[in-house]
Amino acid sequence: MDWNTLLFAIFPYVALFTATIVTIYRSIYRPFSISSLSSQLLERRWLYWGSISFHWGVTIILAGHLTAIFLPQSILLWNQAPLRLYLLEITGIGLGIWATLGMFLLLWRRVSVDRIRAVSTPMDFVVLVLTLVSMVTGIIISSYYRWGSTWFTGIFTPYVWSILTFRPNAAPLLPLPFIIKLHVFNFYLMAMAFAFSRLVHIITWPLGYLLRPWQIVIALRKTRTDAP
Amino acid sequence: MxxxxxxxxxxxxxxxxxxxxxxxxxxxxxxxxxxxxxxxxxxxxxxxxxxxxxxxxxxxxxxxxxxxxxxxxxxxxxxxxxxxxxxxxxxxxxxxxxxxxxxxxEPFTFRYADLFNAPENTQQPTAIPISMVTGKPLHIxxxxxxxxxxxxxxxxxxxxxxxxxxxxxxxxxxxxxxxxxxxxxxxxxxxxxxxxxxxxxxxxxxxxxxxxxxxxxxxxxxxxxxxxxxxxxxxxxxxxxxxxxxxxxxxxxxxxETGQSPACAHSCVGRIRYMGVLLYDADRIPSAAAVPDEKLVAAFMDTLLDPSDPAVVAAARANGIDAGWIKAAQDSPIYKFAKVWKIALPLHLEYRTMAMMFYIPPLSPVMSAMKDGRVRLELDDPDQDFELFNHLHKARLPLKYLANLFSVGNEDTIRRILRKIYAVRIYMRRKTVDKNIDAATLQALAEAGTSPEEAEAIYRLTTLPTVPERFVLPPYHREMAIETLRDPLSHKGEAGFGYNQPPRRGE
Incomplete structure (x- = not known):
């Protein structure tokens, strides 16, 4: 067994299964521990600049990755005209840089603001470093190995599908440059950390708020019965 | 309903x-x-x-x-x-x-240990304030x-x-x-x-x-x-x-749930707090919240139902409300103050959240000024007998101020409440101190929209209530609620049931 298979065909399952199983366990048996752990109450000025840029940048880029995986045709159709390809790539890099600057701000805030350091755990720093590696490698890839939106669909869309359909084939990744492999491997490290860190709040994004009634009234019992 | x-x-x-x-x-x-x-x-x-x-x-x-x-x-x-x-x-x-x-x-405490550990010095040691967030010294x-x-x-x-x-x-x-x-x-x-x-x-x-x-x-x-x-x-x-x-x-x-009043009410030194059950009509909430400012107080009070009305009781029973709760609602001091005597209002109804905690607005000290080294009421002599009853515009706490707190800016509502409370005071002073209830006093009661019987009742519940009169708590029957979810017998000899994880910060 070579390293490529180990890191990109076997480790993914270890990471993704850990993420899934532990997240389910945590949601059911440790629900109190799931929170976005906001620190806005303690410090809001730097959070404003850091959190908004980081979160929105990452949310949109993540959505882009998912689109390329699940709807690759849409990306290819969009990229047919070079102008649209440039537009997509520049937007991607711009969002990446915006998010990374926000991330640096958040990291700096966590280190230097007394109140924030008081509520920080070692895992918070692990998450920050993993995220930072992911974003910095992403920016390097998109600027050194251009037109990623197009070649992603040729290499990674089949690869991700091979993982998701339990027929792992890491061969397409073998010839790739180190930095791209690091980007991918770092993702699996984040998946490992997912269920054990605050990253788990990603899945609690409250889409249900768009649909639920404004008021919630809960009755313990449907009917009251008189005491004898 | x-x-x-x-x-x-x-x-x-x-x-x-x-x-x-x-x-x-x-x-x-x-x-x-x-x-x-x-x-x-x-x-x-x-x-x-x-x-x-x-x-x-x-x-x-x-x-x-x-x-x-x-x-x-x-x-x-x-x-x-x-x-x-x-x-x-x-x-x-x-x-x-x-x-x-x-x-x-920023929550703070003091570094008390310094008082004991400070090295010998010519000055007294001090306990400096420290933040309870960071643990570092802070300026309060x-x-x-x-x-x-x-x-x-x-x-x-x-x-x-x-x-x-x-x-x-x-x-x-x-x-x-x-x-x-x-x-x-x-x-x-x-x-x-x-x-x-x-x-x-x-x-x-x-x-x-x-x-x-x-x-x-x-x-x-x-x-x-x-x-x-x-x-x-x-x-x-x-x-x-x-x-x-x-x-x-x-x-x-x-x-x-165990038949005790909330800790704040229970410990109240001035015995200012009352607890009681109110019946309300949930169907009227949307219409009561979405009315213009000037109608808010009346619309809110309309959502509270009369617990003695047989139709209300029947509807409550149909909704599965326990007879013990209806009895508590009928004895509720909150219902008496807010709906029967109409001298209590919730705070800031204009927020339209329909607050369910009620306040009886405070009276003011009589307006007075120093004259020749003596305190003198700023009222003409014939008026001093009834003090502020007819002169609420001279009250130190402006009516408009209280109205902004309790009646969505409507001074008339506050004036009516304060006059009623003043009338009760005047009536009881005549009765207990002067031992002579004259026509003017009865006239004041009538003007304030109350009667001697009602004044007595307000006085009684305001000044002399017993604990069971202040806190009319319904039977919660928590044991029956638990039984619908779990079998208590199967937990016999255990420490209890429910959450047994410490509320620790997640990673």
């Missing part, structure tokens, strides 16, 4: 001595924990003042409560002042309307009742949002040393009928209990989006920065 029950509290502000015993009882029982130090589920504010957190009533700034939207042909409606549904999701990553710790205060800038008894009033009392509509002359009079006036206002969560915190929670973690109307945060579902903190116009939901969960007053439901 959709009859539901509600546990309500009533505060008789005339009796509040501002001792903060309620706040301490609550703090010792519920919020003496890391991350909760700055939370005052119960606090006592000096009025005029800016309250806690500072300027909480300034909804232009904090965006709490609901705003009225005139229909222009369509039915009138209300919407959250804070956000739309999509707007809430857009603001998840940073909530511009969330108060920061500076709007409360404010506290939860920094403006107690009008302390720093040129900063706090002067900026009270309830001064809106007061003339400059009246505002200036409020600041004169020999005319200065204040009263105390204890506040807990209002457990509203149309709570903005519930409506604002993206996770749907906050809910209203059907059994007694208590509004609770399910901390297992709370994800720290913090919208409830911003949406509550009374700023009575707090964010625990340590556990990453929101917390609020729970109306001491574990005490209520």
């Amino acid at each position: 959709n009859v539901r029950v509600h546990m309500s509290m009533l505060f008789h502000l005339d009796k509040c001595i501002g001792c903060h015993t309620c706040s301490i009882a609550c703090k010792n029982l519920w919020t003496d924990r890391k991350g909760a130090e700055y939370m005052w589920w119960n606090n006592v504010e000096t009025r005029p003042g800016t309250g806690y957190p500072t300027q909480w009533e300034n909804q232009e700034h904090f965006k709490g409560g609901w705003k009225f939207e005139k229909g222009y042909g369509e039915p009138d409606a209300i919407s959250l002042r804070l956000h739309s549904r999509a707007g809430a999701l857009a603001k998840l990553y940073y909530n511009p309307d969330l108060p920061s710790l500076e709007d409360y205060y 800038e404010s506290g939860p009742n920094w403006d107690d008894d009008l302390g720093g009033s040129n900063l706090y009392a002067r900026n009270d949002p309830n001064h809106a509509g007061l003339s400059d002359e009246v505002k200036a009079a409020l600041e004169e040393v020999d005319r200065v006036v204040f009263n105390y206002m204890p506040r807990i969560c209002n457990h509203c009928l149309n709570p903005a915190c519930v409506a604002a929670c993206p996770s749907g973690a906050i809910y209203k209990r059907a059994e007694d109307g208590v509004v609770l945060v399910n901390e297992n579902n709370c994800r720290a989006w913090r919208m409830c903190v911003a949406a509550c116009p009374y700023k009575k939901v707090y964010y625990n920065w340590n556990t990453g969960k929101s917390e609020k007053c729970i109306l001491c439901f574990p005490r209520l």
Whole structure:
């Protein structure tokens, strides 16, 4: 067994299964521990600049990755005209840089603001470093190995599908440059950390708020019965 | 008619001595924990003042409560002042309307160990203040009742949002040393009928209990989006920065369920607090919240139902309400003060959350001035007999000020209430001190819309209530509720059931 298979065909399952199983366990048996752990109450000025840029940048880029995986045709159709390809790539890099600057701000805030350091755990720093590696490698890839939106669909869309359909084939990744492999491997490290860190709040994004009634009234019992 | 029950509290502000015993009882029982130090589920504010957190009533700034939207042909409606549904999701990553710790205060303690460990010196050692967040020394800038008894009033009392509509002359009079006036206002969560915190929670973690109307945060579902903190116009939901969960007053439901009154009410030195059940019509909530300002008080009072009306009782029974609760509603001191005698109002109905905690507005000291070294009433001699009864415009606490707090700016409502309370006082003074109830006194009672019998009843429940009269608590039958979910016998010999995990901060 070579390293490529180990890191990109076997480790993914270890990471993704850990993420899934532990997240389910945590949601059911440790629900109190799931929170976005906001620190806005303690410090809001730097959070404003850091959190908004980081979160929105990452949310949109993540959505882009998912689109390329699940709807690759849409990306290819969009990229047919070079102008649209440039537009997509520049937007991607711009969002990446915006998010990374926000991330640096958040990291700096966590280190230097007394109140924030008081509520920080070692895992918070692990998450920050993993995220930072992911974003910095992403920016390097998109600027050194251009037109990623197009070649992603040729290499990674089949690869991700091979993982998701339990027929792992890491061969397409073998010839790739180190930095791209690091980007991918770092993702699996984040998946490992997912269920054990605050990253788990990603899945609690409250889409249900768009649909639920404004008021919630809960009755313990449907009917009251008189005491004898 | 959709009859539901509600546990309500009533505060008789005339009796509040501002001792903060309620706040301490609550703090010792519920919020003496890391991350909760700055939370005052119960606090006592000096009025005029800016309250806690500072300027909480300034909804232009904090965006709490609901705003009225005139229909222009369509039915009138209300919407959250804070956000739309999509707007809430857009603001998840940073909530511009969330108060920061500076709007409360940085919780502090003192490094007492220094008093014992300091090396020998020519000066006394001191215990310096340290932050309870960071543990580092800090300069204390404010506290939860920094403006107690009008302390720093040129900063706090002067900026009270309830001064809106007061003339400059009246505002200036409020600041004169020999005319200065204040009263105390204890506040807990209002457990509203149309709570903005519930409506604002993206996770749907906050809910209203059907059994007694208590509004609770399910901390297992709370994800720290913090919208409830911003949406509550009374700023009575707090964010625990340590556990990453929101917390609020729970109306001491574990005490209520075991037949005890809430800790704040139980410990009240002035015995200003009353607890009782109210029946209300849930179908009338939408129409009562979505009415123009001038109709709010009447529409709100209309949602409260007469527990002696056979139709109401039948509808309540049909909704599965226990006979014990209906009996408690019939004996409820809150119902008497608010609906029968009509001298109690909730706080700030214009927020349209339909607060369910009631207040009896405070009386004023008689306007007086120093003349030739003697205190002299600023009333003409023939008027002094009935003092402020006919001269409420001369009351030190301006009617407009009280109206801004309790009656959506309507001075007539406040005038009617205060006149009734004054009439009761005049009548009882005649009866017990002068032993002579003259025609003028009876005339005053009639003018205030009350009768000798009613005055006696108000007097009795105001000044001489026994504990069971103040706290009319219904039977919760918690044991029956538990039995529907679990078999208590199967847990025999165990430590109990429910959550047995410590509320630790997640990673």
